[in-house]
Amino acid sequence: MTAETAGAPRQKVNPVLKLVLEMGPLVLFFLANYKPELFKPLVERFMAPALFEGPSGNIFTATAVFIPATVIALIAGLVLTRHIPVMPLVSGIFVLVFGVLTLWLQDKTFIKLKPTIVNTLFGLILLGGLAFGKPLIRIVLDAAFDLKPEGWRKLTLNWGLFFLFLAVLNEIVWRNFSDDFWTNFKVFGTMPITLIFAATQVPILMKYEVKPDSPDATEQSKT
Template identity: 50%
Template sequence: MNPLLRLLLEAGPLGLFFLFNAKAGLMVGTGVFMAAITVALIVNWLLERRLPVMPLVGCVFVLVFGGLTLWLDNDLFIKIKPTVVNLLLSCTLFVGLSLKRNLLKVVLGAALELKEEGWRILTIRWAWFFLFLAVANEIVWRSFDTDTWVNFKVFGIMPISILFSMLQVPVIMKHQLNPPAEEKGDKAG
């Protein structure tokens, strides 16, 4: 899939949440977010005939917590969704490590071929990062107004996550099992 289209499908619903929250409030923004993330998954299915795991899980959580928010007319549920999701991800990775099961490798193993040490390092880092995001979300939604929390969710969490992901590239490069084709070609030539 075209990278720009993938970005639109993954970030577009969050962008719409931000816009509609600013124009019509959190309840309308939540409803639009729920609809947009569902449409994004449908489009993904139509284009690739598969549903990517993380966007699917994200959609389920948005529908559950967004549905509770709208049904009970209580913004608490949409505000704690990032906390719950990130805590679950963190705990899952930490528990997996304690059981000698690297769940990050299970999810990303088709995209990355790394030595076990590389998977272990990435898993520990991501588990701590998800815990950091959960704590940060709790601090922001409990300490600031709803609009500040929405801004943090859109313009804070996403850039922090992208930066954190980019900082993992050296570990990935160091622990790759098969170097990229360009490197192989350069060494052979």
């Protein structure tokens, strides 16, 4: 369930470069919304200048920058690692679809709904898989560690609920606050909240980690 070139081994990438690829498009989205004049000369070459005027001009500019930045980041990640994790791939597809709809229909609701739909999708996939005895968190997070079955179940449940929480939180923010507040929240709210939550899951990783020389590791290698 990961996108990899056939038969090509995954390459390791410098952690700083990996962070740039993951956060770069979002940072550009924030900058284009905050300082649209820096990007308008570029985006107006490809779209009608009138689109970027008016009260929604900033977020339309940010969306016009966000789409190619996301595509470039995905392509760069594929070239460097010969691998695209599930979450960035799915999120990138939704950025492309909802971003295009935002600009084509001139309706900023689409780009604001994107986090809600993506997080709801991941949450339902994880919880639905868990209901059928399939803890899918390892695939969704592209995890490189091994856990005992109970650890995968707990981690899947926690992340599934967390994704639904993010979906609800995004709905509350974009429906009740300004465009600028929502944009700032995407960068300075969602990411810190996610990092804090991920840190709270470390005890599960430590408790249920499968050691390379343990009986669990031997059993998992047979499956």
